[in-house]
Amino acid sequence: MEQKEMIRIRNLNKSYGNLHVLKDIDMKVLDSDVVCLIGPSGSGKSTLLRCLNYLEKKDSGQILIEGTEVEPGTHDINKIREKVGMVFQHFYLFPHMTVLENVIEAPTHVKKIPKAQAIEEAKVLLAKVGLSDKADVYPSKLSGGQKQRVAIARALAMKPDILLFDEPTSALDPELVGEVLATMKELALEGMTMVVVTHEMSFAREVGDWIVFMHNGRVVESGPPKEFFSNPQEERTKEFLQTTVF
């Protein structure tokens, strides 16, 4: 069956002043696929991800979301963001709201769905990430792993077609990484289209459908995880994989 192209990037370039952080990026993300962006720090992975949500402005090139080219001038970026959710390294839960309020905030105030309905849906999502008992707790009471699972539920509450993860486990204590990865794996199995910037190689290998290795602002190599990890073609990729502990 032909998979729909959810994201298509052509010739994307981005600079901060003299620093050229993304160089002629070409990439596509197919429906229900999990694409893992890996590479050393400063390689441009996070910037690329943030471009997909328009938190960073590209300098040139094309970004097509579900077949439509999106330009901040002509498109309502907020509408696109409703379709493309984002999970951050540092969670960014809203500290003045309870867990439940965090999850229903965007559905009730952006999509304007009735509060009762939003609460119903939020409870389902919290159950899904295993945090039903934390609905009325403030984020300051949660562990890092719990915060990140709430952040995932909050993003899911907008019913996005695509979820972006920006190093979702990098700020967590080692023993809390597993619970977040498990939640993400569950989402992947349900067919969510995901783009994940990660340093968790075992997650990339196990859950990823496509691996993209970036270095110095370029896509050096990409491919399905089996071939990518067992038979890397590029010298840079081999070096990187050797330094990464499995």
Next chain:
Amino acid sequence: MPSFSHFFDTLFSSSDVFIRAMLLTLELTVVSILVGIIIGLLFALLKISNIKILAWISDTYVFLVRGTPLIVQIFILYFGISNLFLLPDFWAASLALAFHNGAYISEILRGTIQSIDKGQMEAGRSLGMSNALALRRIILPQAFRRALPPLGNQFIIGLKDSSLAAFISMNELFNVATTLGSNNFDEMTYLLIVAVYYLILVAFLTIIVNTFEKKLSISDR
């Protein structure tokens, strides 16, 4: 110094006049704080708007207000504006105080708004919120909470500054105290009495601010 019994006798016998004056002081303070918050928020938003001319307007306002004495501002508003159209004394005093407090409040709010992690705005935006909605729902509630201690401080300063309205013949606390004092050739007694009234008002204001702070810090616990 007046004797204790004389002080208390005068305190009670003058209470009618002083309570009326206290209510006026309270009105001046509440109006000037509320209007000051609106002005302060407006100029704080101008300042952080990333639009140069708006930020410049905000800077100029803060510079002018902080750079001149409050009594000069009150007189300018009272005598200057009264030439153009008739501004009731109460409004001349309240607006001058609001205009003055607004500058300090705008600096407090600007600081606290900018102290909120940029990620909060990004999280809001990434959920499809507009800038304005994220500001209103995500940033400002957190900023106000952080601003409460310095705001409470500013409110107390504003309350005491309202005594300067005496100079445009408002019968607020300070004016009543000096008038009664000189009429009765007993300045010290009336000044001590008015100090008690100010202390009561400040205590009252402090309790309100503290209650708010407690209520808003619920998410920390």
